[in-house]
Amino acid sequence: MEQLSAKYNPTEVEDKWYAWWLDHKFFHSEPSDKEPYTIVIPPPNVTGILHMGHVLNNTLNDVLIRKARMDGKNACWVPGTDHASIATESKVVAKLKEAGISKESLTREEFLKYAWEWKEEHGGIILKQLRKLGASCDWDRTKFTMDPDLSEAVINTFVYFYKKGLIYKGVRMVNWDPEGLTAVSDEEVVHKDTKSHFYHLKYYISDGNGNPTDKFLVIATTRPETIMADAAICVNPADERHHWLRGKKVLIPLINREIPVIEDDYVEMDFGTGCLKVTPAHDVHDYEIGLRHNLPVLEIIDDHGKLNEKAQILVGEDRFVARKKIVKMLEGAGNLVKVEEYTSPVGYSERTNAVIEPRLSAQWFLKMDALAEKALETVESGKTRLIPDKYRNTYRHWMENVRDWCISRQLWWGQRIPAWYLPDGKIVVEPNAEEALKAARKINPSLKAEDLRQDEDVLDTWFSSWLWPISVFDPERPGHPEHAPNADLSYYYPTNDLVTGPDILFFWVARMIMAGNEFMEKEPFHNVYLTGIVRDKIGRKMSKTLGNSPDPLDLIAKYGADAVRIGMLLCSSAGNDIFYDESQVEQGRNFCNKIWNSYRLIKSFEVDEDAPHKEAAAVAVKWFDARLSQVIETVEDHYSKFRISDALMAIYKLFWDDFCSWYLEAIKPGFVNGVAEKIDRKTYDATLRFFDSLLRMIHPVMPFISEELWQNMEERAEGETIMYAPTPKAGKYDPAFIENFEIAEETINGIRGLRNSKNLPPKEFLTVRFKGDFPEEMIPVVAKLSNASLEKAEDFKDEAGAGFMVRTIEFFVPLKGLVNVEEEIAKIEKDLEYQHRFLDSVRKKLANEQFTAHAPAAVVENERKKEADSLSKIESLSAQLNALKNNK
């Protein structure tokens, strides 16, 4: 790039350097004697595509990993994908349906063949997209939760917990997803307030022979389509209104089946009518009442959510259609008393959004109590830190109220449960069919392989991803805590930081902690940084269905990956939601351009070896050297507290304000007769050194432009990259010098402001006189940046002009005839008035004995200094005022 264009053009730069990094295997890590720094990626769905949430998450991960790499650690970021059983299976089913193939017409093996083909073809697109973002993952280590060895780890884990007695099979009320045709865990059910109706229905008392009498009771229900499955009517034993019902039987409307009236404390007397219809097969609480009272369980809704023949009526109708129809029928039969509008929480499947049907079925469960207790301790003791801290409360609450984890799913895509049924119903759990047969023969020696039938279900996806931080390094380990960890696992585990969304804190993070405790006896990560959710400008969650999410690849193409990365991070403090707006990315792009142009300026400098090191430049160099160290300290402090956006903002301001606006302007050679002056060697070398440090500071968040410019600065050795250039270290610096430079900045601003208000063009040279403790070493800088000379004066009472103050230093610009004296007088009078008010308040404070007695000495001392400063300001302002009035 001989000729640098006036604007930064990211596209080719990014592709070029990413390919080069890959080529040189810079992302790859092997165990070494260096300190490791490890991150495992939160594995995205293998079928997923990159969305803004991924951008946020993976940019943060990349910033941390690149920073660690430059800090000299052996950084390893393991990428991979998750098989996402329900999501993927439903995508495959949908695709087959398009091709006219129904899942039911296929065998398990045929279906899985399609699924794998589909995965090979479309899976992992997201990993390719991450490269566009600049993610420095160790791609050689890419894993998939259904890789053969990782699947084996899952199976071994199941066998391990089963043999330990923590996994059991039980008939339970589960959350049935009639669309996904599988049970889902409690955590995968989203409760949403849903408008429905409260139907009040008459149940007539039976005469004992199945005939209705004229007496009746009224129940209230939201689900009239389930009345055919009623097993009883239940009232509270303390409810006197219903004591006449004791021992009575009632008839279910429409089908006239006789059911008893029972009593149970569960029923709330003041809710509804105080009479509850008990439907054990289709409601969790009813099921429990049924157990207590030995009620029969009659299931009338099938897998697909349709009424079956046991319902007697409306057979084959979908539950919601049936609801509408049965209301009409009940009305016709005179059983409908009234209908109320009613809003109640209804469970929906997180994956398919189908209304969950509570359903009785045999499922596999993992006992959670002991695991949760340990996992709670891991966080409470601080072995794993949650950032921000507020999530600790939420975490504790969940861990203390956890229920057993339903780990079976009625799907094909996933790890099949390694349980085999013997003909007599006994179960053996072994890692594979051969072992199972061996175990079965111990029970019954005559058994053959074909006598065993493997469980049809697969395991919940989280049952594989909870092993992720272990199994990506050593798949042999889960389920075999007695095995010595391999070299990778012993080196990289525990990982350092995990960046993920709070929505999967329990699904995933908590369970990884459990698995880590169980199989490694060590937490899987030290810090969990929880990001917010990316929302649009008006606060809506970004989603495909709303169409309010930009395609990150489009953004990258338009603005560049660096711009997208910093734009995203500048406004994202930990745990807070991000309100995304394209203007943030624009800001990122503008910053790239600023960096680019500052480099163009530096590159345009021509060095004159004989040129003297000018005073202004010398001061600027000394100052920026100090300032750089100061900001490095700040930035490191922010990073250590995971205040990433603060760290970036500090770098942003260092680059833009301190380096470009002050430093470069101070050292920039001028023009003599239209010809650029040359720069001296010392200043030039210092500038390059500073620029090099700045690029290194910015590299973790803006990897591409930093590499591009760093490589362009000088001839680099083959394979030398900014990726491994060390993070700049803070040196010793003099804060007083920085403070003095700040006074110079304020002075310059004062002069510029004066020019602005008095319409004095920048080119007109000014003589500025000052009175007070102005740090005189800064005079050359002020002169250079404000086109003025500074002179110390004893007195400037007798001149006409305009003035300003910086702290307690007075400045005055003689401007005979150029100023409006009245205006100046008014301005000074206003200042004086403010000073008097301020002085009063300070004196009032000092006069308060309570204050001087109780406040720390330093605070009181400070008030006294304020008083003195104010007095001196008042004195000089008054003097100026008098002078102006006298000269009038």
Place this chain on the structure above:
RNA sequence: GGGCGCAUAGCUCAGUCGGUUCAGAGCACCUGCCUUACAAGCAGGGGGUCGACAGUUCGAAUCUGCCUGCGCCCACCA
């Protein structure tokens, strides 16, 4: 219904130990500039009763209580 958290400039947020002229930053906005790196820029400027009320204190954005509004998590009163 239970628990947790938040409320500071038009927007997104800092504000660490209660004390500096403490009311801040970035963006947005307004004014003037196409000045030899950058108009994706430069220079300057306006803008807030720190959600309300009460209290503790010499002193409160900061601590306490209560109220209002919002968010999140948990919980199937059918």
